[in-house]
Amino acid sequence: xxxxxxxxxxxxxxxxxxxxxxxxxxxxxxxxxxxxxxxxxxxxxxxxxxxxxxxxxxxxxxxxxxxxxxxxxxxxxxxxxxxxxxxxxxxxxxxxxxxxxxxxxxxxxxxxxxxxxxxxxxxxxxxxxxxxxxxxxxxxxxxx
Numbered sequence: 001x002x003x004x005x006x007x008x009x010x011x012x013x014x015x016x017x018x019x020x021x022x023x024x025x026x027x028x029x030x031x032x033x034x035x036x037x038x039x040x041x042x043x044x045x046x047x048x049x050x051x052x053x054x055x056x057x058x059x060x061x062x063x064x065x066x067x068x069x070x071x072x073x074x075x076x077x078x079x080x081x082x083x084x085x086x087x088x089x090x091x092x093x094x095x096x097x098x099x100x101x102x103x104x105x106x107x108x109x110x111x112x113x114x115x116x117x118x119x120x121x122x123x124x125x126x127x128x129x130x131x132x133x134x135x136x137x138x139x140x141x142x143x144x
Contacts, residue, residue, distance in 0.1 A: 004118055004126065006106065007035040009048070014101035015141075016109075016134045021127040029062045036069065050074050054099060109133055 003024030009017045018038040020031045032053070039046050051066055052074040066073040110116040112133055120126040 002118075004123065005031070006109075006130070007031045008102060008105055008109075009035050009039060009051075010102050010105050011048075012098070012101075014104055016105050016137065019127060019130050019134070021123045021130065023123065028056050029059060032057060032062070033065055033069075036066075036071065047071055052076075052098060108137070 005022050005024050005026065005028065007020045007022075007028065009019075011017055018035050020035040020038065022031045036047060036051065037045070039048070047069055048071060050072045053076065055076050055078050058075050058078045063073045063075065109130060112129075115126075115129055115133055118126065120129065
């Protein structure tokens, strides 16, 4: 499979909560909301209080969709979109600085050769292997 995007949601500790995979020609925002909607705890759909993202998600429509789900958007603004920044957005900017936790989870996921090399023909199969890696991660964490 050529060109694949992974949207991963992690908690404040960097533990993976949900993942969606799609072809690279789709926009990130479309699948980011699907990823957030996948988060479940004990069979119930749970949502984070805040969501910090990078500049690729900077869009007013995306912010509105997050607010509909009672999630505070902590999105980094692009250089050309600095107008109308509220004081609350300036305060919540610190949550965007923790992006390294997401990057660490992605790098951890890439330690598995099958996940790193995109050997699957279908995105659903690839997503299943990513979830298997999450299970492996949590089993290793529980055994400590």
